[in-house]
Amino acid sequence: AQKITQTQPGMFVQEKEAVTLDCTYDTSDPSYGLFWYKQPSSGEMIFLIYQGSYDQQNATEGRYSLNFQKARKSANLVISASQLGDSAMYFCAMREMNNNDMRFGAGTRLTVKP
């Protein structure tokens, strides 16, 4: 069964600095996708970035990048130049190719300080 672990319940970062949110996963499926979602206090889950298990390069989307280390089974999210609006819950998720379900980690609450 797939498992996603986020070990940081809460993180603080100063505005304009970079922050890394950790995510490790476990799966026996060689083909899978890794996702990061942002959930502000309003509740909606906002897709940020995707990394496929066979992708050779780390994914980037604007200020978001994914530090993908396949051998270590980690997919950390890096947010550069943090903004006050980045304060939210961040969820790491995984979806196996042979399994329809997307499973989420416990989340990390990020607070950006002015």
Add this chain to the structure above:
Amino acid sequence: DAMVIQNPRYQVTQFGKPVTLSCSQTLNHNVMYWYQQKSSQAPKLLFHYYDKDFNNEADTPDNFQSRRPNTSFCFLDIRSPGLGDAAMYLCATSAYRSGGEKLFFGSGTQLSVL
């Protein structure tokens, strides 16, 4: 804009009184999901529809049912809500059942049980 819409945003029901949450999508996606998210926890998959094919999670209580009368709409029925069913309910869609497909989420319905 194409989107996933959940109504109502807030729902209050009484203990044991049946309640229905609704979700609609304009994305024409094949797959629709229902997640339950309790405060400060990860979303938990309840079930999903692939087209008309219903897929229930093994640990989803029988108290929870779902209907998908057509591609656009999906309903979550809670037959006898208990206090423990108070949560945010998130509807999501994806085009296909594939590890590379991201989920598109609605804004959620916050259910309170009195």
